[in-house]
Amino acid sequence: MCRGAQHVVNRILPAADTILHDHRVKFTREDIDSSELDRRRALYGPLTEAVRELVDATIRTEVDESVIREVHAEVAAAAAKLRAKQLDGAFGLRFTTGGESFAWGNAGIGLRNALAPPLSVESDASGLHWTEVTLGAPYEGPPGLVHGGICALVLDHLLGTTASSIEPRFTGTLTLRYRRGTPLGRLRAEARITRNEGRKTVVNGTLSDAGGVTVEAEGIFIGPATATA
Numbered sequence: 001m002c003r004g005a006q007h008v009v010n011r012i013l014p015a016a017d018t019i020l021h022d023h024r025v026k027f028t029r030e031d032i033d034s035s036e037l038d039r040r041r042a043l044y045g046p047l048t049e050a051v052r053e054l055v056d057a058t059i060r061t062e063v064d065e066s067v068i069r070e071v072h073a074e075v076a077a078a079a080a081k082l083r084a085k086q087l088d089g090a091f092g093l094r095f096t097t098g099g100e101s102f103a104w105g106n107a108g109i110g111l112r113n114a115l116a117p118p119l120s121v122e123s124d125a126s127g128l129h130w131t132e133v134t135l136g137a138p139y140e141g142p143p144g145l146v147h148g149g150i151c152a153l154v155l156d157h158l159l160g161t162t163a164s165s166i167e168p169r170f171t172g173t174l175t176l177r178y179r180r181g182t183p184l185g186r187l188r189a190e191a192r193i194t195r196n197e198g199r200k201t202v203v204n205g206t207l208s209d210a211g212g213v214t215v216e217a218e219g220i221f222i223g224p225a226t227a228t229a
């Protein structure tokens with residue numbers, strides 16, 4: 001999680017029970033310190049990478065039918081092993097004893113979520129936030145192009161993180177203008193706060209490939225009343 005997002009999480013922490021009630025955020029304090037978190041990161045991160053690799057390989061494989069059947073059985077067996085002991089529901093937002101947060105099921109950044117690209121947001125002192133990501137075959141919409149909903153995921157997460165760099169903010173309205181198709185491959189998204197009006201923060205951003213902007217975004221992000229009370 002980027003520095004800005006950690007700061008926001010620390011702001012949420014004292015009001016977490018209220019937020020849990022009003023917004024149904026699953027919030028868990030874990031009795032672990034940061035070294036145990038690092039150990040788990042090193043354990044689960046490579047598993048998730050392997051599953052990502054499997055997703056891409058499944059889309060693009062051209063091996064013989066017998067190999068497909070063999071791999072199907074192996075993957076089903078692996079899933080059954082993992083199912084032997086499971087969480088009751090989604091992962092939620094968790095904290096170590098030192099207040100470090102981890103949202104490992106998150107669709108944008110989750111360390112244990114192979115569906116997440118995964119995104120990592122950077123920022124500078126001028127307030128510019130950005131993320132660079134490579135979106136391959138699993139994110140295809142129109143042939144050779146990124147699915148429009150995935151563009152929205154990247155921009156929603158980046159703009160939301162930008163809006164939340166001072167106070168926690170939720171997406172109220174996200175408006176996108178798809179100027180041209182976004183080719184699969186290396187992409188960069190940028191965002192900046194353009195207006196603050198009380199609990200409302202307006203953020204503008206773009207998604208670009210090497211040839212320039214493909215999607216423009218404007219988001220209105222709202223600070224939940226319960227978090228600022």
Ligand SMILES: CCCCCCCC(=O)SCCNC(=O)CCNC(=O)[C@H](O)C(C)(C)COP(=O)(O)OP(=O)(O)OC[C@H]1O[C@@H](n2cnc3c(N)ncnc32)[C@H](O)[C@@H]1OP(=O)(O)O
Pocket residue numbers: 005008023156157158159160161164169170171172173198199200220222223224225
């Ligand atoms: C650090 C991690 C970053 C993560 C980034 C990812 C962001 C996300 O994906 S968040 C998930 C998607 N979003 C959601 O689930 C939000 C669901 N909606 C809600 O929880 C609520 O409707 C919420 C919080 C947006 C607003 O509720 P509430 O606080 O009751 O608003 P309310 O008091 O009615 O209105 C406050 C102001 O916001 C405005 N407003 C309310 N809803 C919206 C909206 N959807 N769009 C635009 N403006 C809105 C109102 O007009 C009002 O403006 P004004 O003060 O000028 O009259």
